Amino acid sequence: MTRHVFTGLDPALGRGGVSRRGVLQGAAALGAAGLILPGTMTRARAQTRGGTFRVGIGHGSTTDGYDPGLWDQLFVQTFAAARHNYLIEVGSDGQLVPEIAESWDSDDGKTWVFRIRQGVSFHSGKDVTADDVVASINHHRGDASTSAIKSLLAAITDVRAEGTTVAVTLEAPNADLPYLMTDYHIPIMPGIDGRIDTTSTDGCGGYIVESYEPGVQASLTRNPNYWKSDRAWFDRIELLSILDSAARLNALITGEVHLIDQVDPATIDMLESRGAARILSIPGNAHYVFPMDSRAAPFTDNNVRLALKYALDRDAMVDVILGGHGAVSNDNPIGPANRYFHAEMEQKTYDPDRARFHLREAGLDSLEVALSAADAAFSGAVDAAAMFSENARAAGINLVVDRVPNDGYWDNIWLKAPFCASYWGGRAVEDHMFTTAYAAGADWNESHWTNDRFNELLVAARSEINEDTRRAMYQEMQQIVSFEGSTIIPMYNNYVMAVANDVATPDRISANWNLDGFRCVERWWMA
Amino acid sequence: MDGLTQTRSGPRRTATGGRTPWEDIVLSNVLRIILVRVALGIGLLFIVSLVIFWATELLPGDLATQLLGQSATPETVAALRDQLGLNDPAPVRYWMWLSGAVTGDFGVSMANGRPIAEMIGARLGNTVFLALYAAALSVPISLVLGILAALWRNSVFDRMANAGALTAISFPEFFVAYILVLWLAQTGLFPSMVRINPTTDLGDRLYMTFLPALTLTLVVTAHMMRMTRAAIINLMASPYIEMARLKGLSPLRIVLRHALPNALAPIINVIALNLAYLITGVVVVEVVFVYPGLGQLMVDAVSNRDIAVVQAVALIFAAAYVSLNLIADVLSTITNPRLMHQR
Numbered sequence: 001m002t003r004h005v006f007t008g009l010d011p012a013l014g015r016g017g018v019s020r021r022g023v024l025q026g027a028a029a030l031g032a033a034g035l036i037l038p039g040t041m042t043r044a045r046a047q048t049r050g051g052t053f054r055v056g057i058g059h060g061s062t063t064d065g066y067d068p069g070l071w072d073q074l075f076v077q078t079f080a081a082a083r084h085n086y087l088i089e090v091g092s093d094g095q096l097v098p099e100i101a102e103s104w105d106s107d108d109g110k111t112w113v114f115r116i117r118q119g120v121s122f123h124s125g126k127d128v129t130a131d132d133v134v135a136s137i138n139h140h141r142g143d144a145s146t147s148a149i150k151s152l153l154a155a156i157t158d159v160r161a162e163g164t165t166v167a168v169t170l171e172a173p174n175a176d177l178p179y180l181m182t183d184y185h186i187p188i189m190p191g192i193d194g195r196i197d198t199t200s201t202d203g204c205g206g207y208i209v210e211s212y213e214p215g216v217q218a219s220l221t222r223n224p225n226y227w228k229s230d231r232a233w234f235d236r237i238e239l240l241s242i243l244d245s246a247a248r249l250n251a252l253i254t255g256e257v258h259l260i261d262q263v264d265p266a267t268i269d270m271l272e273s274r275g276a277a278r279i280l281s282i283p284g285n286a287h288y289v290f291p292m293d294s295r296a297a298p299f300t301d302n303n304v305r306l307a308l309k310y311a312l313d314r315d316a317m318v319d320v321i322l323g324g325h326g327a328v329s330n331d332n333p334i335g336p337a338n339r340y341f342h343a344e345m346e347q348k349t350y351d352p353d354r355a356r357f358h359l360r361e362a363g364l365d366s367l368e369v370a371l372s373a374a375d376a377a378f379s380g381a382v383d384a385a386a387m388f389s390e391n392a393r394a395a396g397i398n399l400v401v402d403r404v405p406n407d408g409y410w411d412n413i414w415l416k417a418p419f420c421a422s423y424w425g426g427r428a429v430e431d432h433m434f435t436t437a438y439a440a441g442a443d444w445n446e447s448h449w450t451n452d453r454f455n456e457l458l459v460a461a462r463s464e465i466n467e468d469t470r471r472a473m474y475q476e477m478q479q480i481v482s483f484e485g486s487t488i489i490p491m492y493n494n495y496v497m498a499v500a501n502d503v504a505t506p507d508r509i510s511a512n513w514n515l516d517g518f519r520c521v522e523r524w525w526m527a
Numbered sequence: 528m529d530g531l532t533q534t535r536s537g538p539r540r541t542a543t544g545g546r547t548p549w550e551d552i553v554l555s556n557v558l559r560i561i562l563v564r565v566a567l568g569i570g571l572l573f574i575v576s577l578v579i580f581w582a583t584e585l586l587p588g589d590l591a592t593q594l595l596g597q598s599a600t601p602e603t604v605a606a607l608r609d610q611l612g613l614n615d616p617a618p619v620r621y622w623m624w625l626s627g628a629v630t631g632d633f634g635v636s637m638a639n640g641r642p643i644a645e646m647i648g649a650r651l652g653n654t655v656f657l658a659l660y661a662a663a664l665s666v667p668i669s670l671v672l673g674i675l676a677a678l679w680r681n682s683v684f685d686r687m688a689n690a691g692a693l694t695a696i697s698f699p700e701f702f703v704a705y706i707l708v709l710w711l712a713q714t715g716l717f718p719s720m721v722r723i724n725p726t727t728d729l730g731d732r733l734y735m736t737f738l739p740a741l742t743l744t745l746v747v748t749a750h751m752m753r754m755t756r757a758a759i760i761n762l763m764a765s766p767y768i769e770m771a772r773l774k775g776l777s778p779l780r781i782v783l784r785h786a787l788p789n790a791l792a793p794i795i796n797v798i799a800l801n802l803a804y805l806i807t808g809v810v811v812v813e814v815v816f817v818y819p820g821l822g823q824l825m826v827d828a829v830s831n832r833d834i835a836v837v838q839a840v841a842l843i844f845a846a847a848y849v850s851l852n853l854i855a856d857v858l859s860t861i862t863n864p865r866l867m868h869q870r
Contacts, residue, residue: 015697036766061827061830062646062827062828062831063636063828063831143606144606145603145606147603148603148604150603211724215819216819217722240722240817240819242720243814243815244815246705247814247815247816247817250719251719251720254713254715254718254719256720428558443602444600
């Protein structure tokens with residue numbers, strides 16, 4: 001039924017002029033009217049939508065669970081987006097979209113008031129209240145919290161429910177607090193005596209959990225009472241954990257799944273030529289990095305760091321390691337999808353002479369350093385390190401690649417080896433990225449880097465209200481990280497997915513995270 | 528041989544239908560063998576449990592750091608370690624674990640608090656299902672092929688069967704699996720991945736699991752077939768076969784009635800070994816076909832340092848090996864009168 005309506009409209013989609021979303025809404029309404037279905041509009045829509053959307057995800061482990069503080073990879077993130085709502089959503093264009101918070105504002109940037117949407121209920125039938133929001137945020141605060149974003153929310157001194165609003169008080173003003181509230185770790189879950197139940201599947205999102213086997217699959221059915229009328233088009237969602245990239249590709253080709261993530265660049269051309277699926281390559285803010293421990297010789301000298309930054313061929317890395325699905329980065333953790341991205345910096349290129357010049361400035365004729373790498377850091381890390389080593393030789397730098405095991409990489413190498421490989425998913429705001437990995441004393445400051453001017457700006461920019469001044473501040477910070485920082489950032493990696501032709505996607509795909517900001521489950525529909 | 532047995536046991540059978548002394552001897556022999564083997568098996572499992580525990584202690588990092596991954600900070604790690612009880616000394620943790628495992632209580636997963644017995648239950652069921660499926664295909668095929676190959680030794684059939692089986696075993700499992708996917712899944716005949724859950728009915732289950740079962744069949748058939756063939760051919764040179772041939776019996780009857788019973792012991796052992804492999808060694812096939820079996824669970828648990836699960840699964844694997852070997856030993860003893868009536 002559904003398919004006929006939508007297929008019939010397909011040529012119209014191709015002609016353009018009308019946005020796909022608009023047409024789809026039209027189609028849903030048309031279908032409902034044409035069939036003269038009794039009942040409410042929501043019900044008619046649910047019937048004209050339909051389909052089971054199966055996603056093959058290259059993550060997932062038997063140790064996954066329902067505790068939001070421990071979520072760390074795409075399977076649990078997407079699963080969460082299917083069953084939960086957040087205070088605020090990051091829209092496809094990167095702007096904030098009200099979700100459970102209907103609106104928010106702050107007089108001084110220090111106390112933020114979120115007005116909670118009324119009439120939204122959890123799958124269990126309980127209404128979403130301000131108390132639930134407080135419990136959901138508090139899960140990540142306090143000494144006993146094991147949450148991964150404990151340090152991110154450390155600046156919050158108080159969270160208080162006041163009727164239908166929630167007031168969040170900070171130590172110091174921060175204009176970006178609403179952005180932090182979009183973090184995937186903070187879904188709105190029902191609070192029981194001020195705490196959330198970390199074994200519960202209950203949420204207020206578009207889909208209700210039907211079954212879940214950690215590390216294997218999750219299946220969900222559409223929430224008939226979902227408050228958003230223009231979302232959650234599928235009847236069912238099945239998320240399948242398919243770790244092997246060849247098995248993932250097979251599953252897509254044989255029609256077992258509609259969408260896969262992390263498509264191996266080597267197989268993209270072949271997949272496209274078969275015509276059964278299309279590739280979505282979304283430039284985001286995710287990037288691969290080689291942090292250098294700025295406390296350890298020889299990386300204490302900025303000239304040595306600059307020499308290394310000029311001694312690698314970024315273009316070649318984008319071509320070879322990413323198969324062209326990415327962009328060169330200028331040692332800048334802020335990506336082109338960020339608001340205050342500094343595009344006018346002088347782009348560093350592969351320049352062995354300049355690298356030699358910086359080595360001489362550092363008082364060295366040649367340099368020998370070891371770079372620890374494993375593919376656990378990012379897919380292709382070992383190859384990237386080998387390319388780096390080849391490039392650096394021309395500049396008189398003997399870069400020895402120390403290949404280490406994937407297993408235990410984050411325990412034994414990262415933050416411990418003086419020079420290693422790592423990666424970052426994009427962050428929606430500059431402050432989030434800088435505070436997490438570049439601020440003095442931050443737990444994940446991979447390069448153990450401190451820069452007084454940078455840290456001063458970081459605090460000042462948070463509370464700056466004037467847009468232009470704020471932009472200037474963040475751009476200066478990018479300049480500092482790029483030219484004085486201790487992290488080599490060769491490239492931004494695109495999010496590369498493959499989608500079967502029977503699933504339609506919006507014109508614009510969110511760049512803030514993978515799989516349409518994890519929201520493919522509620523934003524996409526059957527073609 | 529039939530006549531011999533009859534004269535032995537027939538007249539001595541008592542009117543009440545009780546056991547003859549001969550049967551009593553056999554039973555007590557078998558019972559003794561089984562008891563000794565079970566005792567040895569338990570001792571072996573105990574040693575294995577020590578080794579498992581010691582080996583998992585050697586892994587770098589622990590569950591707390593692994594769970595938090597890149598986001599581990601000293602504070603959160605300490606809080607989580609405390610919660611998980613990872614701060615107790617190793618002997619204490621070993622004792623707690625072993626005493627639980629003996630009573631069938633493997634505890635709860637450190638990672639997500641689910642009972643391990645429940646986590647393993649479904650996976651073990653899947654693994655055993657796949658192993659039995661593959662065995663149901665491969666054992667008859669290899670026995671028939673082995674017998675026919677021995678019967679028509681050096682014929683074209685023998686050479687083809689050998690070449691085919693050896694080719695299949697020489698390729699790595701994942702290669703065989705991908706070839707099958709290319710031929711049978713991409714043409715739409717069978718699914719390329721296994722999507723089963725506890726409610727899937729048997730027919731669907733057999734259909735969806737066909738490709739992994741076929742892959743495993745191709746991988747294990749050669750071993751069993753070659754052993755069957757070799758054991759029979761070995762016996763074909765013995766004097767009593769010569770006698771049977773001189774009596775004018777048909778070659779098929781010679782092989783089935785006279786050679787095969789004496790060749791059973793090595794064949795049973797090889798089958799047991801392959802069954803154990805089908806249970807414990809199929810992680811590659813599980814990965815390719817996304818089959819939720821114990822192998823993947825084990826790999827997952829190792830990389831996540833969910834030690835309790837690793838230990839439980841390793842113990843199950845060890846128990847599978849020990850018990851299959853036990854069964855093979857007992858069966859080969861029963862089929863071999865020389866072992867049954869040792870003086």
